[in-house]
Amino acid sequence: MDLFKNYSLFYKGVLFALFLLFLFIPSVDYADYNNSTITSKTIFFLYALIITLGFCMLQMISDNSKLLVFKVSRLDVLLTLLLIFVSVNRYFFQPNYGFSIRYIELLGLSVLYVILRRLYFNSFVWLLLAITLSGIIQAGYGSLQLLDFYRSNHNGFKITGSFFNPGPYAGFLAAVWSIALGTYLFKEFILKQTLLLENKSSPFGKTGIRYVLEYVPLIGIVSIALVLPATQSRASWLAVLISSAILLEFRYRVLKNILNKTTVLKKRLLIAILFIILGLGLFGIYHIKKGSSDGRLFIWKITTKMIKDHPFFGVGFDRFKAHYMNYQAHYFAENGDTPEVLVADGVYYAFNAFIQFVSENGLIGLGLLVIVLYSLYRTVTTKKNKNLLIVVKTSLLTVSVFGLFSYPMTILPIKIILVCLVAMAANLDSKKITLLKQTKTNFELSPIKYLVIIIIGLSIVKATDLVIKLHAGFKVWDYAIRSYDYRDYESAINGFKEVYPLFKNDGDFLMDYGKALSYYGQDLEAVSIVQRAKTHININGLEITLGDSYKNLKQYKKAEQAYRHAANMIPARFYPLYLLIKLYEESGQNKKALATAKAILNKDIKIPSTAVNQIRLNTKTIIDKIQLNENTKKSPLGLKI
Structure with a gap:
């Protein structure tokens, strides 16, 4: 298409690689990886990023432009400062940092941002279309899951798309929705200002691009609208409603026109009515799944205690899961059987991206984040591009609203969309500062050019080595998990040992490894591995594994502490208490056994099940057994022998 006739071959390679990345990353789910719905997306992302970097290096080497200009926006500077703080805090201010897929993704996303900032402005339209197409693919996939043509990735839900549960799936669709709706509503402005159709394309090209820009977003809007209600994600519904209202208002100015024609009193009355409607809507959303809402409120309550104990630097990037459940256990150990017992569960995320960010990066990190968000809000552009900036800002708001009640910062496809939008905002910024300006001749001879090329080359080599190791490591990890599921513990342990050097600081890996060792009777090794795992993650199941190994080693006091801690983490669970009864029975502590029974x-x-009924039945049997043993120990005179 002649729209790209002035682009170099390698620039086209960069744009094509990015288009494929944005299009396919949400759908990647390579089953041979452990936790495939997450890890396979990361591996695919890193491979695509390496290829894109390769094209960037070749483009720089062959650059024949007459003038090279480096312009920096406030967002560029602020985001760099935020990345530096998060990294320094993680590696230097925290006692432990561990292996983190999220941090690897953060570095990759930072590189992606730099690449996107070097794109020509009209190239972003094609990336927005790729995002919309990816949303259409996911909406279709979800529809087929509802119709039972494809299975869900979660046993408890019928629809998940290519994600691990409906929450992140709905969040991704909500992010795509605002882009699709904004692109559709402002298509004429985008066609005119970013594609320059009036004098850059042939009549055939104009017509083709016009149809693409009109019908792809429209199909995206319709397909997402049909699927999103089935996800039952209230956070995504709220995000979509708010973003839709804002985009429609900016496009048609209905509310503004009404307010301009009414008196001050009527304006205040109308605003009051709107707030009442919003309040009633939030109240209704809260009561749709009240238990889930109360659970989130409880998580935020406990997380504030983490923030209070680590106010300035937090607990470290991606370290929420290493601390939260200990705080929850401590809360119930202190307060006993409160009504919150029925809403407490195992928690990996704070279900509020901003609260989790503060808990991990402290008030200093929050201050930097607030400055970044304020800078985004205050970003201004030229008059001809203001409609596109509205779409960008509203789409960012959509993810932010969703993030108030969920965990979008752990979902790679959503983060990729965010990076694209922020890079667009920085490109649209009309107040960028020219950092470096060189002519072709000077740039060809400049050491800066060669330094950048060397840095890119070394980054490609280092990243390729890491991705190859991760690719092999996740496959072996998955093999070990499958062996464990088939009770082939020896093969599982051998698999875990093989990739231990790579994942020795990954809490989930160490937990799986520790379970295999415990089930295979290698309890000393299991205790060592599980204690190491507790440095990076601590959940109910990990404490149970630790308790099992201590019990097998006859270290009953330590086993009791582990089981008790597991019981306090999620007091509604029956299994840890049942294990305590078995421990007391085995160690001859009959009084404690009877009290726990x-x-x-x-x-x-909390939730009736066959397992709970069996535990209660077994508990009654144990009580009868203990009481019978106590009676047989008594003499005919009623004296204990």
């Missing part, structure tokens, strides 16, 4: 029998059931 009575606690189980008097315990409220």
Whole structure:
């Protein structure tokens, strides 16, 4: 298409690689990786980024432009400062940092941002279309799951798309929705200002691009609207409603025209009515799944205690899961059987991106983030591009609203969309500062050019080595998990040992490894591995594994502490208490066994199940057994022998 006739071959390679990345990254799910819905997206992203970097290096080597200009926006500077703080805080201010897929993604996303900042302005339109197409693919996939043509990735939900549950799937669709709706509503402005159709393309090219820019977003809007309600994600619904209202208002100015024609009193009354409607809507959303809402409120309550204990630097990037469950256990150990017991569960995320960010990066990190967000809000552009900036800002707001009640910062496809939008905002900024300006001749001889090329080359080599190791490591990890599931513990342990050097600081890996060792009877090794795992993650199941190994080693006091800690983490669970009864029975602590058994029998059931019924039945059997043994130990005179 003649729209790209002035682009170099390698620039076209960069744009094509990015288009494929944005199009396919949400759909990647390579089943041979452990936790495939997450890890396979990361591996695909890194491979695509390496290829894109290769094209960038070749483009720089062959650059024949007459003038090279480096312009920097405030966003560029502020985002760099934020990245530096997060990295320094993670590696120097925290006692432990561990292996983190999220941090690897953060570095990759930072590189992606730099690449996007060097794109020509009209190239972003094609990336927005790629995002919209990816949303259409995911909406179609979700529809087929609802119709039972494809299975869900979660046993508890019928629709997940290529994600691990409906939450992130709905968040991704919501992010795509605002882009699709904004592109559709402002298509004429985008066609005119970013594609320059009036004098840059042939009549055939104009017509083709016009149809693409009109019908692809429209198909995206319709397909997402049909699927999103089935996800039952209230956060995504709220995000979509707010973004839709804002985009429609900016496009048609209905509310503004009404307010301009009414008196001050009527304006205040109308605004009050709108706030009442919003309040009633939030109240209704809260009560749709009240238990889930109360659970989130409880998580935020506990997380504030983490923030209070680590106010300035937090607990470190991606370290929320290493601390939260200990705080929850401590809360219930202090407060006992509160009504919150019924809404507490195992938690990996804070279900609020901003609260989790503060808990991990402290008030200093929050200050930097607020400055970044304020700078985004204050970004201005030329009059001809203001409509596109509205779409960008509203789409960012969509993800932010979703992030108030979920965890979009752990979902790579959503983060990629965010990076694209922020890079667009920086490109649109009309107040950029020219950092470096060189002519062709000077630039060809400049050491800066060669330094940048060397840095890119070394980055490609280092990244390729890492990705190859991760690719092999996740496959072996998955093999070990499958062996464990088939009770081939020896093969599982051998697999874990093979990739231990790579994942020795990954809490989830160490937890899986520790379980295999415990089940295989290698309890000393299991205790060592599980104790190491607790440095990076601590959940109910990890404490149970630790308790099992201590019990097998006859270290009953330590086993009791582990089981008790597991019980305090999620007090509604029956299994840790049942294990305590078995421990007391084995160690001859009959009084404690009977007291714990009575606690189980008097315990409220959160979710009725066959497992709970079996535990209660077994508990009654244990009580009868203990009481029978006690009676047989008594003499005919009633004296204990």
